[in-house]
Structure formats: C-alpha cells, structure tokens
Amino acid sequence: MDPALDIRDLHFRRPGGFEIDVPELRIAAGEQVLLTGPSGCGKSTLLMLAAGLLDLGAGSISIAGQAISEVRGAARDALRADRVGMIFQTHHLLPGMTARENVGAALLFGGVPKGRHAEIADGLLNRLQVEPGTRIDRLSVGQQQRVAIARALAGEPSIILADEPTAALDPEHAANAIALLQEICRERGAALLLTSHDPSLESSFERVIRFSDLARSEEPTS
Amino acid sequence: MTDLRLVLKSLTARSTSTVVTCLLIAIAVALLISMLSLREAGRRSFTRGVGNAHLVVSGDSSPLVAVLNGIFYANPPRTPLSESKVTEIAGSMPWSWAIPTQLGDSFRGFPVIGTTPAFLDDFEPAMGEPWRIRRPGRNIEGPFDVVLGSRVAAATGLGVGDRLFLTHGMGVDAAGGDVGIVEMTSANAEDDPHDHGDHDGHDHDGHGHDDHGDHDGHDHDGHDHHDHGDHDGHDHHDHHGHVHADGSPHVHEEATFEVVGVLEPTGTHHDRILVASIEGSWFLHAIDRWEAAGRPLPESVDELEAEDRLVTGMLLRTPVRAGRNSSAMLQSAFDRLRRDPSITVASPATQIDRLFGIVASLDAVFVALGIGILVSGAISVTLVLWNSMELRRRQIAVLRVLGCTRRRVLGLVLTESAMIGVVGAVLGVGFAVVGARFAAEVLASKTGVVILPTIDVDSSILIVAGTVVLAAVAGVAPAVRAYRTPVAEHLRPLD
Numbered sequence A: 001m002d003p004a005l006d007i008r009d010l011h012f013r014r015p016g017g018f019e020i021d022v023p024e025l026r027i028a029a030g031e032q033v034l035l036t037g038p039s040g041c042g043k044s045t046l047l048m049l050a051a052g053l054l055d056l057g058a059g060s061i062s063i064a065g066q067a068i069s070e071v072r073g074a075a076r077d078a079l080r081a082d083r084v085g086m087i088f089q090t091h092h093l094l095p096g097m098t099a100r101e102n103v104g105a106a107l108l109f110g111g112v113p114k115g116r117h118a119e120i121a122d123g124l125l126n127r128l129q130v131e132p133g134t135r136i137d138r139l140s141v142g143q144q145q146r147v148a149i150a151r152a153l154a155g156e157p158s159i160i161l162a163d164e165p166t167a168a169l170d171p172e173h174a175a176n177a178i179a180l181l182q183e184i185c186r187e188r189g190a191a192l193l194l195t196s197h198d199p200s201l202e203s204s205f206e207r208v209i210r211f212s213d214l215a216r217s218e219e220p221t222s
Numbered sequence B: 001m002t003d004l005r006l007v008l009k010s011l012t013a014r015s016t017s018t019v020v021t022c023l024l025i026a027i028a029v030a031l032l033i034s035m036l037s038l039r040e041a042g043r044r045s046f047t048r049g050v051g052n053a054h055l056v057v058s059g060d061s062s063p064l065v066a067v068l069n070g071i072f073y074a075n076p077p078r079t080p081l082s083e084s085k086v087t088e089i090a091g092s093m094p095w096s097w098a099i100p101t102q103l104g105d106s107f108r109g110f111p112v113i114g115t116t117p118a119f120l121d122d123f124e125p126a127m128g129e130p131w132r133i134r135r136p137g138r139n140i141e142g143p144f145d146v147v148l149g150s151r152v153a154a155a156t157g158l159g160v161g162d163r164l165f166l167t168h169g170m171g172v173d174a175a176g177g178d179v180g181i182v183e184m185t186s187a188n189a190e191d192d193p194h195d196h197g198d199h200d201g202h203d204h205d206g207h208g209h210d211d212h213g214d215h216d217g218h219d220h221d222g223h224d225h226h227d228h229g230d231h232d233g234h235d236h237h238d239h240h241g242h243v244h245a246d247g248s249p250h251v252h253e254e255a256t257f258e259v260v261g262v263l264e265p266t267g268t269h270h271d272r273i274l275v276a277s278i279e280g281s282w283f284l285h286a287i288d289r290w291e292a293a294g295r296p297l298p299e300s301v302d303e304l305e306a307e308d309r310l311v312t313g314m315l316l317r318t319p320v321r322a323g324r325n326s327s328a329m330l331q332s333a334f335d336r337l338r339r340d341p342s343i344t345v346a347s348p349a350t351q352i353d354r355l356f357g358i359v360a361s362l363d364a365v366f367v368a369l370g371i372g373i374l375v376s377g378a379i380s381v382t383l384v385l386w387n388s389m390e391l392r393r394r395q396i397a398v399l400r401v402l403g404c405t406r407r408r409v410l411g412l413v414l415t416e417s418a419m420i421g422v423v424g425a426v427l428g429v430g431f432a433v434v435g436a437r438f439a440a441e442v443l444a445s446k447t448g449v450v451i452l453p454t455i456d457v458d459s460s461i462l463i464v465a466g467t468v469v470l471a472a473v474a475g476v477a478p479a480v481r482a483y484r485t486p487v488a489e490h491l492r493p494l495d
C-alpha cells in the first residue's frame, strides 16, 4: 500500500528568507505521527506544503501515491478534497451554519455523491457526540473542535494533517481530544500527522519526530 | 450543503448591506420599468380615448388644445362656435357623423357634455367599442335628460330617475374640497320635513325616484321650501350655503336634470363625463346671460336665441368603406376645414403623437435617472463585496483547504453579486407593478385618463436581465480579489 504521505528532497524558501529542507519523510497508511518543535520552526509551513497549499521549490510530495507536487490548480484542489483532511488550532468552521452543514461543506468539493452527504455528516457527528442540527455558534469550544475533526474526516482522507489542534484547549480537554482524534483516525483508516510545540503529547504517539531532526537529517528518520 | 447555500449564508450574514443594495437596485429597476411601461400605457390610453373620432373642430387657438379640450375635456374652449357654423361644417362633407359638443358645465367636478343623442349612438369612446347603456336606461331625448358615465354613477351613487342640478363652469376638482357645491335632490328628501339643519348635499345621494310626478324640469321649488322656507326663485344661488360669494361656480336651480341612463364602463376617461342634452346646456347658459342683461329668464328651450345656441366643439368622422382610401378622404376633409380661419381643426392621432413627442424628452430624464441609480446600485454592490472579502478571506481560505478551487471561489462571489441583482430586480418588478397600479388609480381618479397598469413584459425582461448582468459584473473585482486570496496566510490562529 502506498504511504499516506511521502516527502522527498523537499526544499522550500519563503520570500522572507525562511527555508525548509526535508530530505525524506514517509508516513505509512494509517500511521500516527507527532511532529514537535518550537514555535516558528516551520511545522505549519510543512503541513501547508503537504496539503498543496504552498508551492515547493524542489523535491516531491505524494499523498497516497499521488504526487500533489506535480499537479496544479483544480487537480491539486481535487486531490486535497479527496485525500487530505486538515484541522487547525482555531476551528475555522463556517459561522452561522449547523454542524451538519459544516461537515457537508467538506464534501462539496470531493467526489462523494450529494445524496450521501447528510448521512456521512450525521454518522460522524453522532460518533463524536455532537447534535448535527446545532448551529456551531451554540456549541462549546470542545464540541466545535469535534465538528472540525468530523469535517476533516468526512471525505475519507488518507491522511489528517492536524496543526496544533489542542493549543486552544486546557490540558485535560487536550488529552481527551487527542485520544478521540487518534481513535477515530484508526477507525476510519486515516493516517495522522499532528504538530505540537507541547512535548507532553509525546507519550501518546508511537512515533515522534522532532522538527529539527527532520530538517537537518541527511538520512531517513525511520 | 450546496454552493447556493454558501452564497445565501454569506448574503444573510451581512443582511443590512444586502438589504440596502437590493433596495437600491429595486428602486432603479422599478423606476425604469414604470417609465417604459407607463409611457407605452399612457400613449395607448390616449390613443384609445380618441375612440372613433377622426377630427376635432373647435375655436381653440391650437390643434393640440382643441384635442385636449374636445376629446379629453381638459377645459371649456374660450371661443365657441355658432350653431350656423356647426350646421355649415356638418353639411360641408358627407361625414359619417358630425356631433356637436358643448363643454362648460360640471357636476361635482365631473365634466358635463352637452350634445346630441348621436354622441351615445355613433361616437365610440374606444374604437370598435360603442357605448352601452345599463338597463333600465336610455339615451338622452328631452332637453333635461342626462346620462351618467360609469365613474360618475359610482362616485355619486346616482342612478336612473334621480334628479340633479348642474354647475355652470367646470367647478372645482374633487380634491379641492368643494364637491357638493352642486346639489342633487332626491324625491325622498321631500318626505322628511325634519331634514332642516343637516342638509349638506351628501345625505340625499340615494337612488330616490320621483314618486310625486310633479317634476317638469323647472318646478322643484317644493323641495327647498321644506328645507329653508325662504326660497324665492331665481335671485339667489345660495343653495344650502355652498356656493361661494364670488358667484362661481354657478348652480342652476332653474333647470333640474333627470338621470335617464347610466353607461357601462368603457375603460377610458369618457367614464368621467355626464352626457346631457345640448339644449339643456344652452338653457343653463341662457339663464346666466339673460339674468346679467336684466331680462326675465327663459321658460323653455324654445325661447333661446342664436347667441345662446353655441357649441364649444365638434367631433367628426369621415366615412370608412372597404376598398376606399379613407385616409385620403380624411386628408382632404382636414385640408378643406383648415382653410376656414374661424375654426381650428385637429387630427387627434397626430396631436397625441405630438404630445408624446413632448413628453418623451421628460421620459428620457427619468430613464437616465433610473440608469444612474442602477449604476450606483452596482457600484455599491462592488464596494460592499470588496469590503466583505476583507472579512471573509479566512472563510475563503477554509473553503480552499476543503478542496474548493480558485475558480469556484470566483463563481461563488459572482453568484453572490448576481443574486443581489436577481433579488433587486424581482423586487423592482414588484414595486413597479404595485406602483403602476397605484399611479394608474391616481391618474384615473384625478384626470380620468385610464391607463392599464400593465407592465411591459419585453422591456421588463430586458431590464431584469440587464440588471442581473450588471450586478454580476459589479462582483468581478471582489471575485478576483477572492480568487487571489492566499490560503496559508489566512489560516494562522487568531491572536
């Protein structure tokens, strides 16, 4: 089976001068990885690159065997819609809409037939114990984060890219949220790449990568 | 979840600016549609109101005035025509018909046309649609017969058998508050001797029929002796205290007219007239003239002199026969009449074209105004969306993360602006329909000009389509801004 994420010889340079070099990073299908590093080291930038939201300078990135770095425009957007789910520190839900609509929005751009959208959304939300018909502004922060998780998983992605998803939560809620995210990723067969500047999460992951190791390393990390 | 829902959510999220821009566009659309529709409807209405008259003759100074007075009852012409002139014109050509009209009296602000029975028999108030007299009822015959137009009957509540006094002079418009200067009496009034103090000209509007049998058109003294007890005939017109000291308008109590018929609605301004016998009109005028001269007043129409027997206009129709060139005949009749310097002859069709030529330049101002408002509406769509893009960059970035293409983002914003155009345009059509109906009602009640409050469908479709396109174009700049929204920058946590 193709790896969920396969990065080779990546080189990226921001106009401001910030640079990332990743010789190799491979995450197997269904594998869960924690990427740690201090703020500003480039974790978020790497996730954006992996999702095809930034153009890399050199190298290649593949998601589930498809080279997202080789395609552009609509094809790249379609690949992201079908294969990648993203979660952020801020939930970034669409305001004024229900939980169901927010999850459904993720399906709007992928290949899932329209008739199944509500069913998929409700299934995920019920699993995460959020009432699908509730408007997101009526939900607690923790519930909103769960809607964001459901939205990331709705399109049955190969990998979830979670960028500091628990930074806004207190430690107890954070631990629960991580556990839930790991559990549901396992259930749905999605790999997980989660970033954090908080080393306390390391115990929850079987594989932990320090950003500094990744960037500096000349040899494979695994 | 659909794209449309995303767009609608975005619109309702900024409901105030959405409503304001929609209203701005709606007003512009309503203005444009009503201008274009009312112009056409107005012209149709004027053309229709000419009926089957081919020519108008009067003593007016200009042909346009002759048509406005002679057919649209605007004002009584100042210079009347003598009866001999009327006879001369009527005999000058093999007219299909020639009908004298005498304008100058009124009843509660409605114009009274003194004419011959031919007016109801031969003149058609709308081409191909002759008058129809409601049953029971008949055409005018005797000198004091009067037939009511449908709007007059509806407004006054009068019907066949009722009696009324006419006012010499056009009276004051209903809106002026002086309606009721002219009294009508109903035979029923005589039955109530206690009717004294509250007689105000409105309380007798019932359809009382004369059950006394003593009406001969002159003797109605009985009614008023009841009410006032001081009525002594002709030397005062202070009927129920409603006539103004300056003496105008002038109520003629000397002649009571009897309603002999009520007309069916024609959908023209002719519904606002009372059709009286021309002799009766002459009689009213004679009373004034003779009184001023200090002569004893006439007792019957037979005593009237040539100076009394004047008309203010004539309606003429040339014969129309299949296979004959009637327009050539009309032209030659027109040319012949025009050689007579004492009269003004006018072709209503030509004059209405002229009138609308004058009005057209005014229309252009309103159309320009409408386009101006529409363009400013479009500009405000651009500004509102442009500013909202600033606030929605994060949301656009989220959609991109979910796999939305740049082009689809562009489409969403364009849909949004086009939607404002659609809502505004539809609202505008609604405003125009309601507004046109209202304008038509006001116009009909104030001037009697009946326009059908129909919206011109072709121009409306064009305007609506144009508005939607314009609104969509207004969304191009904001849409491009959305298209260019960089994703990564806008997903950083809010701090």
Ligand SMILES: Nc1ncnc2c1ncn2[C@@H]1O[C@H](COP(=O)(O)OP(=O)(O)O)[C@@H](O)[C@H]1O
Binding pocket: A014, A016, A018, A037, A038, A039, A040, A041, A042, A043, A044, A045, A046, B488, B489
């Ligand atoms: N949109 C941006 N424009 C310019 N520089 C940026 C932008 N986003 C991040 N950076 C810079 O790139 C570097 C890496 O940032 P980031 O990937 O957000 O780090 P992390 O997520 O590890 O905190 C930092 O120096 C940051 O200042």
Ligand SMILES: [Mg+2]
Binding pocket: A040, A043, A044, A045, A163, A164
């Ligand atoms: Mg970060």
